[in-house]
Amino acid sequence: MFYFFQCNFLLTITVYILTFLIGLPANLLAICTFFKKLGDKPSPNDILLFNLTASDLVFLLFLPFKMYEAAVGMKWYLSQTLCSIASYFFFTTIYTSSLLLMAIAIDRYLGLAFPFKYRLLRKPLYAAAGSVIIWLVSAAHCSIVFITVHIPDLNATLPKTVCYENFTEQQKKILLPVRLEFFVVIYMLPLLVCIFCYINCIYILYSRPHISKEKKQRAIGMALCTLTIFLLCFLPYNLSHLVGFSSNNSPSWRYYTLLPSTLNTCLDPFVFYFSSSTFRESKTVSLLKKWCCFTQKTKKSDTELVTVAE
The missing domain is CATH 1.20.5 (Single alpha-helices involved in coiled-coils or other helix-helix interfaces)
Incomplete structure (x- = not known):
C-alpha cells in the first residue's frame, strides 16, 4: 500500500511540475506575442488565441494548489473557501479552453467555406464578444463548485481534510446531474463541432489545387493538435462525469484524470503555432x-x- 501511494505521489507531482515548467514559459511567450498584436490590427483568430493563452495562464496560476495537495498526501489543510476558489478557477479554465478551441475551429471553417461572405462579417469585435460569452458560460457552469461545497452537512462533526471530494448524498443529487450536463454540453458538443469543422477544412484545402502544401500541412497539424487535446487531455476527466452519473457516485480514480488535463497547457502552444502567423513569426x-x-x-x-x- 505504501509503495502504491509513493508511485501515485511521484506520478502526480512529476506531471504537475513538468506541466508548470513547460507550460508557463510557453504561454508567457504566447500572451506577450498576442498582446502586442492586440495593439496593432488584431484578427478575430488572434483575439481567440489570446483568450486561450489567458485561460492557460490562469490554470497554471492555480496549479501550485494542486501541487500542495499532492505533496501532503492528497489532503487539504487550508481553508475550504480557498479550496472552492482554487477548484473553481481550475475547472473553469478547462472548459473555457474547450469552448475557445471550438470557436477557433468554427472561425477557420467559415473562413474557408464562405471566404467572401465571412470576410465581410469577420470583425474583431465579434471575436471579443464571443470570448466574453465563452468565459461567462464556463464560469457560470463551474459555479456549481461553490454551491456544492457550501451545502451544509448536518452530520459533519469534524472539519474536512479533503478538497472537493467525499460528497454527501445531498451534494451528489445536485452535483452528478450537473456533471453529466458538463459532459454533453461543454465537452461532447465542442468536440463534435471541432471534428466537423476540421474534416471539412482539410477537404476544402485538398480540393483546391492552388493552395500551398504548407497550408494544407498546417491544417492537418491544427486538426491533430485539437483532437489530441480533446481526447488525451479532456476525455478522461469528462468520462468520469459520465461514470459518476451512471453509478451515482464520484469515481475513486477521478482525481487522477485531472493529470492529463494539465497537459493541455503544454499542447496549446502547438495550436498557436499552426493557427497563427503572428505566433509563428x-x-x-x-x-x-x-x-x-x-x-x-x-x-x-x-x-x-x-x-x-x-
Missing part, C-alpha cells in the same frame, strides 16, 4: 527554428565527417 519562435535547423545541420555534418573518416 515572433522573434523567439524564429530563434528556436534557427537553433533547431543549426543543430540538425551540425549533426548532419558530424555524420558526414564520420562517414568520410570510415
